[in-house]
Amino acid sequence: MISALRHFRKPFRLLSFLGLTALLAACQVGVPGSGPTGPRVSGQTINVAMLLPYGSASAGDDLVARSLENAARLALTDVPDIQVNLTVYNTAANASQAAAVAQQAVSEGADVILGPLRSDAAAAVGVAVARSNINVLSFSNNTEIAGGNVFVLGHTFQNTATRMMSYSAAQGRNRVLILHARNLAGEVAREAVERAAVANGATITGRVSYEFSQNGVVAALPTVMSTVRSTDTNALMMTGDAAGALPLFAQLLPENGLDTEATRVMGLSRWDVPPQTLELSGLQEGWFALPDPSAAAQFNARYEAANGTPAHILAAIGYDAMRAVAETAATQGRLGVAELTASSGFAGGTEYSA
Structure with missing residues (x-):
């Protein structure tokens, strides 16, 4: 607004x-449907890998990582119709480490990857898991890295x-x-x-x-x-x-x-x-x-009540990413490009309107 x-x-x-679904669609560069189809959801359970900059030399990165993780866990309380197994992997804000833990996540059964935070790490992750049929929903806002199996969720x-x-x-x-x-x-x-x-x-x-x-x-x-x-x-x-x-x-x-x-x-x-x-x-x-102040205030209040600390400004992206993935899996049964960018999809945890 x-x-x-x-x-x-x-x-x-x-x-x-714009809402989150429109943002996903806008930032998926390439021929529609040309990215990974994504694995079928096993019953009503999905394995979500979250790549966060824990372990970075910057103390601020740990703060952002914690806020994104807490927000994602908050989102899980709003999607009771599906079981989510969330595993957090530390990237140390390093592109090489992000690529390595992304491959580890895929080998351990991840159905989708949320993160990493920055564009260089997200690009490296996209390349590292390009042949895995797994989509990467990064928290970056750099559309230069979007395409194939990589989405960007930040406000571009x-x-x-x-x-x-x-x-x-x-x-x-x-x-x-x-x-x-x-x-x-x-x-x-x-x-x-x-x-x-x-x-x-x-x-x-x-x-x-x-x-x-x-x-x-x-x-x-x-x-x-x-x-x-x-x-x-x-x-x-x-x-x-x-x-x-x-x-x-x-x-x-x-x-x-x-x-x-x-x-x-x-x-x-x-x-x-x-x-x-x-x-x-x-x-x-x-x-x-900026996002709708009233919706953002509601989210921030929920976050602080659940965690005892204020949310980082980027926290809502972690919430929206998890909600979008969980609801898409529950309703569509698959986490492919077509499902993630469906026009009838999720409108965002902080209720941005299209």
Whole structure:
């Protein structure tokens, strides 16, 4: 949905994200039905392997892993019609180890693999089990790795860009300048916005890239401002997040003359993570995409009640993945591409609506 940042106590203006089933379908690259058919479910029991970054050198990875696992186990309480045997395998956030434990999981009878978290590990896992007839539902949001036996479940740039551009064009903000980092993620984000603009009748007035550094941000400011003024730009799409260049641009663009009313600021990332990002002056009145706050609050409350700790922001992906797999197995009897991407499938644990 789209959230307008006016004053934080005022209600959000909302536009819903795509649901999980649509996300699976959109990210399965290749000829429909060309991926693994998946094993038939044995009676009403499925063996699920979950590949998580436990054992990484980063303490943050253990936190994410625990939250994803807890959320998946929470999902199992909502699918009583099928027995799920869940086995967790530690990847240490390492692609080689992820590939090795994926092969181990298949040899131990896994019907489907959930995870791993990052795209390099997910790609390695896909290759490692490519001949096994087992699908891999990774938690990555990098569609470059999707195809064959690999799905991505994270919120993709394309998914978000499509929602953002649809809303923006409908509001008359249809002359868009793209501001992106000069790296792989920035280029993927730029391409997603360009495709979404074409699909929604918007015009890209320019593309400004910047070196991913403080000096790079400062150096890009004159180009941003001159392009806005010379092209009648009425919307600025910033692809960076709060851990990157977003806070610096949010501070410096208004200081360099950007009128955020005349040129609506938009983002592909979550501006509410961390919450302090919402206080940045250059983002006021801007638009960004996020799941339904009320549904997310319900999920977070359930998670905390069950586990005694708050859910990580990615936890809902673990819940949705397990619910989707369990319900698909219970109703379809198979975990193949056709069943996982069925249009009548699961709509998401945090109730994103299509």
